[in-house]
Amino acid sequence: MLTATQLVIDIPGRPDGVALDLELAPGRVWGVLGPNGAGKTTLLHTLAGLRTPRRGSVLLDGEPLERQSRRTIARRMAVVFQERGDGFPATVMETALIGRHPYLSPWQMETVEDLALAEAALARLGLEGLAERDVTTLSGGERQRLAVATALTQQPRIWLVDEPTNHLDLHHQVEVMQLLSEQADEAGCSVFICMHDINLAARWCDDLLLLYPNGEACWGDAERMLVPAALESLYGQALTTTEMDGKPVFVPTGVRVRPVSASRGA
Amino acid sequence: MRSAESRHAAAIGDAAALPGPHFGLRSRLVRTLSLLGAVAVGAILIGIAVGSVTVPLPALWQVLTGEGSALHRTLIFELRVPRVLAAFATGGLLAMAGALMQVLLRNPLADPYVLGLAGGAAVGALGAMLLGLGMVAVSGSAFTGALVSTIMVFGLAHGTGSWTPTRLLLTGVVVAAGWGALITFMLVIGPTERIPGMLYWLMGDLSYARSPWAALGTLAIALAVISPLGRSLNVLARGPMQAATLGVAVRPLEWGIYIAASLLTAAAVTTAGTIGFIGLIVPHMLRLMFGADQRLLLPAAALAGGTLLVLADTLARIVIAPEQLPVGVITALLGVPTFLYLLYRSRF
Numbered sequence: 001m002l003t004a005t006q007l008v009i010d011i012p013g014r015p016d017g018v019a020l021d022l023e024l025a026p027g028r029v030w031g032v033l034g035p036n037g038a039g040k041t042t043l044l045h046t047l048a049g050l051r052t053p054r055r056g057s058v059l060l061d062g063e064p065l066e067r068q069s070r071r072t073i074a075r076r077m078a079v080v081f082q083e084r085g086d087g088f089p090a091t092v093m094e095t096a097l098i099g100r101h102p103y104l105s106p107w108q109m110e111t112v113e114d115l116a117l118a119e120a121a122l123a124r125l126g127l128e129g130l131a132e133r134d135v136t137t138l139s140g141g142e143r144q145r146l147a148v149a150t151a152l153t154q155q156p157r158i159w160l161v162d163e164p165t166n167h168l169d170l171h172h173q174v175e176v177m178q179l180l181s182e183q184a185d186e187a188g189c190s191v192f193i194c195m196h197d198i199n200l201a202a203r204w205c206d207d208l209l210l211l212y213p214n215g216e217a218c219w220g221d222a223e224r225m226l227v228p229a230a231l232e233s234l235y236g237q238a239l240t241t242t243e244m245d246g247k248p249v250f251v252p253t254g255v256r257v258r259p260v261s262a263s264r265g266a
Numbered sequence: 267m268r269s270a271e272s273r274h275a276a277a278i279g280d281a282a283a284l285p286g287p288h289f290g291l292r293s294r295l296v297r298t299l300s301l302l303g304a305v306a307v308g309a310i311l312i313g314i315a316v317g318s319v320t321v322p323l324p325a326l327w328q329v330l331t332g333e334g335s336a337l338h339r340t341l342i343f344e345l346r347v348p349r350v351l352a353a354f355a356t357g358g359l360l361a362m363a364g365a366l367m368q369v370l371l372r373n374p375l376a377d378p379y380v381l382g383l384a385g386g387a388a389v390g391a392l393g394a395m396l397l398g399l400g401m402v403a404v405s406g407s408a409f410t411g412a413l414v415s416t417i418m419v420f421g422l423a424h425g426t427g428s429w430t431p432t433r434l435l436l437t438g439v440v441v442a443a444g445w446g447a448l449i450t451f452m453l454v455i456g457p458t459e460r461i462p463g464m465l466y467w468l469m470g471d472l473s474y475a476r477s478p479w480a481a482l483g484t485l486a487i488a489l490a491v492i493s494p495l496g497r498s499l500n501v502l503a504r505g506p507m508q509a510a511t512l513g514v515a516v517r518p519l520e521w522g523i524y525i526a527a528s529l530l531t532a533a534a535v536t537t538a539g540t541i542g543f544i545g546l547i548v549p550h551m552l553r554l555m556f557g558a559d560q561r562l563l564l565p566a567a568a569l570a571g572g573t574l575l576v577l578a579d580t581l582a583r584i585v586i587a588p589e590q591l592p593v594g595v596i597t598a599l600l601g602v603p604t605f606l607y608l609l610y611r612s613r614f
Contacts, residue, residue: 050507074513081507088374088503088558101501102513106494109292154512 001025002047002077002158002190007056008215009042017215019056024158024190029181031205031222032194035235038211040194041082044160047192048079060158074102078156080147082163082194092138093131095146096122099153114153121152124179126172140167148176159183159191165200173197177204198239198250202226210234226250232257295562302569306354309573313350313580314342318587352475352537353579353593354572355482357544359534361571362488364545365552365563366527369499370520371431374553375609377546378531381438385445386415387535392452392464401474404467405536412532415441420524470541470594472579484533489568492526495519496561503558541594543601544571550608 002024008016020043024030032040045051047058049065058065060073078099096118097110104110110118122128125145135143144167151159159180165173181204183189195201201208201222208225211217212234219225226248228241238255241248315321321329321338328334329342363378371380378384390411394404423429423437449468456464467474475481498519502509506516534541548571549563556562578596585591 045507048511050510069513070510070515071513074511077511079507079511084505084508088369088372089553090500090503090558094500094557094559095504098501098504098512101497104497106497 001061002192003059004047005056005059007046007058008054009039009046010052010054011039011042011215014039015215016054017212018217020209020217020219022209022219024192026157026188026190027184028190028206029184029204030190030192030207030209031201032192032209032211033196033198033201033231033234034211035213038213039215040211041162043211044079044162044192044194048077048160049073050079071102074154076156077158077160078151078154080151080159080161080164082166084143084147089134089136091131092122092127092133092135092146093118095135096149096153099150099155102154117155118149118153121149122146124152125149126175141169141172144168145172145176148179152179157189159189159193161191161193163194163196165195165197173200180204198226198231202247202249291559291561298556298562299565299569302566302573306569306573306576309576309580310350310354313353313576314346316580317346317583348478349472349475349579350576351478352481353472353576355478355485356472356475356534356538356541356572357548357575357578358485358568358572359481359488359530359537360541360545360575361548361567362485362492362564363527363530363534364571365549365560365567366492366499366523366530367545368549369503369560370523370527371435372503372505373431373435374550375546376435377543378527378534379442379540379542379545380435381416381419381528382440382442382445383412383415383419383528383531384535384540385442385449386418387412387532388468388540389445389448389452390414391467391535391539392449392456395460395464395467396452396456398460401476404474408539409532409536412528412535415445416524416528416532466592467539468594469592470539470597471590471592472538472582473590474539475537478537481533481537484530485568485572488526488530489565492564493561495522496559496564499523499560499564500558503560539592539594541575541597543597543605544575547601547604547608548574551604554608 004020004022006019006021008019022030032043034040042051046053049058060068060076065073097114099118099121100110100114104114119128119131122131125148127142127145127149130138130142135146138146144164148164161180164176164180168176177200180191180193184191193205205222207219208222209217209219210225210230218230228239228250231250232239236257238253238257239250240253241250243249311326315323315326319341321342325334325338326342329338360378364376367376367378367380368374387408388411391404391408394407399407419434419438419441422441423434453461453464498514501512501514502516502519510516549567552563552566552570556566575593575597578600579593582591582593582596
């Protein structure tokens with residue numbers, strides 16, 4: 001389990017704001033909402049141990065992240081990044097297979113089981129026909145799904161996912177959100193997703209964290225957080241709310257709302 | 267369109283049934299390296315047999331089995347074999363160093379000299395030549411110059427913050443320009459009779475190579491140490507953040523690659539001066555032919571780089587025989603058009 005205690009992420013020139021106390025419990029899907037520049041990605045990188053927080057600490061199974069080797073962390077936690085560097089040519093299968101890296105010793109080659117995991121992951125993301133393609137020839141959406149497939153091959157207990165529905169068509173947005181929610185419900189993983197789509201968050205997230213550009217934040221059960229007034233002040237955007245299948249649906253109305261600083265967290 | 271459930275079931279079924287092409291990685295590795303090894307042996311034999319005096323194959327066989335004429339034995343064991351093996355080692359070192367630099371800088375067009383190391387070595391070597399010192403001092407001075415340049419670039423690129431590939435690259439380019447000015451200065455003030463030797467060194471010349479064993483030993487040790495890191499390098503090539511989340515200790519690995527690539531290049535430069543293009547062209551061609559898997563690429567670069575330099579040196583010895591060209595002229599003449607062609611066709 002991943003916990004953040006009194007965590008303040010380090011964004012230069014920004015006041016500390018609210019220190020975060022988050023618990024990424026098994027079986028729960030966390031969503032992070034906030035406008036551009038609110039620090040969603042910085043928070044995700046801090047939780048992954050890739051950035052040093054300004055204050056507070058991140059614990060993985062009770063141990064501070066910085067005291068554990070990257071290899072130990074990688075066996076428990078996978079990160080899907082928003083941006084990917086593909087400087088060198090590699091096939092789709094090779095890319096999915098690097099998810100097995102934390103489990104293999106230096107001299108070991110990938111086994112049949114590793115390969116089966118990678119193939120199952122590619123098939124799960126609808127990429128089975130592209131295994132031998134060069135990643136640089138893929139479309140943005142295909143690369144996005146490949147990044148999720150690589151994380152799936154890594155078999156993590158904790159998923160940190162940065163805008164997984166970027167570049168995806170409607171069907172694949174639903175497929176990827178479905179997959180992440182299955183990882184929580186069926187595999188008992190903790191899932192933490194930075195996202196822009198309030199409606200996807202409303203449908204799939206159990207807990208929500210609203211991040212404001214000034215460092216303020218509030219978090220709690222998704223139902224309690226999805227209040228139109230709070231969301232309107234978060235984005236500085238007027239919203240119309242309706243309901244479908246018992247879940248709220250938010251539609252922007254084109255009126256700009258003056259952003260209000262957040263109320264204190266739960 | 268299939269439902270998620272049926273697709274999931276199909277995925278599990280497929281995975282159990284089909285091993286897929288990547289399954290043969292180990293056998294592909296063995297096959298490719300055997301092929302390259304055989305080509306390397308062939309090139310070495312050609313390099314030994316061909317020159318200003320060509321030793322026919324039967325005579326070569328006699329010499330290698332301990333017979334043959336005394337003249338042939340001297341020619342082969344005291345001149346050709348050391349030189350050809352030195353060429354092989356130097357080529358292998360440069361190609362491997364190039365492959366490592368390309369991963370370190372995450373730039374497929376980087377070469378072993380891109381960070382200014384060759385300039386430092388050249389200033390060291392030319393300085394020793396200006397002072398009229400012997401070949402051992404020139405080699406030692408070149409090695410020292412290479413290391414000074416390496417440490418300088420790394421220290422400056424580190425600066426007050428952490429270094430990035432771009433910053434390292436820019437620092438290297440600027441430091442190299444500085445060395446270039448010093449080299450020109452030394453060529454201008456150098457006595458006329460020393461200038462040809464200095465120019466030959468700058469172009470890369472294997473006639474200095476007396477003993478191949480230091481270079482061959484470095485190559486063997488480097489292969490043994492770096493080969494187990496192949497998969498980590500594959501992951502690092504996807505970017506440092508991704509590599510960290512896949513369990514790679516990024517900073518120590520980057521330091522390690524930098525030090526290894528620098529030592530390999532320094533050993534090569536010390537053996538034969540600054541030979542261009544091997545470190546750039548060989549990894550690039552191998553990637554086009556065999557893909558970018560570093561577990562295959564690094565040993566393949568050692569073999570193919572060695573082969574290419576042996577052949578280039580053989581050409582350098584026979585084109586204007588009995589005079590010899592500096593081998594760097596041949597590698598540049600072959601390398602420049604190949605490189606421009608690859609660059610023209612590539613996306614980078």
